[in-house]
Amino acid sequence: MGFALAAFSHSPVAAQAQNDDVLNRQGVWGGGYSRGRSEKISLELHVIRDVGQLEIDFRGWEPVKFANCQYVFDASVTGDFDLLLNGSHGTPEECPVDFSVGFKRTGPDAAELTFTNASFLDNAELSAGLRPLRDADRRASVEGLDVLGVATGMAQDAVEASLEKTGYAPMPDWTQVVQARDESWSLETRSYVRQQDGDEWGDVFTVQYSPNVKGEENGNRAALISRNWKIPEDQNVSELTLVRALKDKYGPILSMGEDRAWDRNGENLTTYDDRRQRCAEGSLQQLPFSISFRESSLRSGANPYCGPTADIRIQTGINSGIATGLNVFVMDPDEIWDGFWRTWSAGEYAKLKQLFDSVSGATGAAPEL
Known part of the structure; x- marks a missing residue:
């Protein structure tokens, strides 16, 4: 054989x-x-x-x-x-x-x-x-799950070309790079802005890209996507208009508020009971992730047995019904899964390879005592 x-x-x-x-x-x-x-x-x-x-x-x-x-x-x-x-x-x-x-x-x-x-x-x-995430494990795609045309899994070049077309400019001062102590991997988060008035940021787009791992072919892809938009007063967008637009784009809400969630087959989850049943956890662990914004940070976990989520918040004026802000945060568990394995295994591999080389190289005969 x-x-x-x-x-x-x-x-x-x-x-x-x-x-x-x-x-x-x-x-x-x-x-x-x-x-x-x-x-x-x-x-x-x-x-x-x-x-x-x-x-x-x-x-x-x-x-x-x-x-x-x-x-x-x-x-x-x-x-x-x-x-x-x-x-x-x-x-x-x-x-x-x-x-x-x-x-x-x-x-x-x-x-x-x-x-x-x-x-x-x-x-x-x-x-x-x-x-590791295999091709056979990947979730079904969700039609329309993007923010201004930017979707998770898109290559960095495509993301930045799309943002440039919609009027965003890079903010180099707010580029953040996290790096492993042994320099085996690095993780970059970039911000882009439009509608900026002096020091006031009107519309900020933040993308965390997939990690760069030493010794691997790295095609940076969008893993986490965030948009923080302070809606100009002269747009006069009502909360109801925004709610309807979000429903048309992302489908029904998850229980209350404006959050959305999908299962691995790309179907909307509309109740938390539905989410628990269709995203039932197995032996795989929750996958931690974190991202920092200009004024805040987020730490959470991704369930590898569930699909993507879109956390959405609408701010309104007092007693006006006019929308003053919109926050959208899209998380793709497959990108988190793939990135977590690649970064974790990079450091573990170095230790395991060193151990293997040490044990397999111990071939000397016992000394005379």
């Missing part, structure tokens, strides 16, 4: 299948079992790019009994992973060796490990806590 794989290694179809197989392994996976009251085993698998780590914690689990074991492996191979015991972690003298592990994806967030030459377990079911 190894010869057959090598013979077809230059086939685009075979290469794509191998790439898909490697991508399907990526993530942080966990699981465990209990037997009676006294036997427990827990497993945590990390696979990032071409290296992996498996931790197994035995608590009275026969025949190993008690041990805390960490293994590393080359994750770029086809077939089973050949595990290397990390002799500097846990209780290596109690850990089983000379066994291999096979990985099979059994669902979007589920996988099965199969053990060869292991006396303690034949197989184990794992759930993903964090994993």
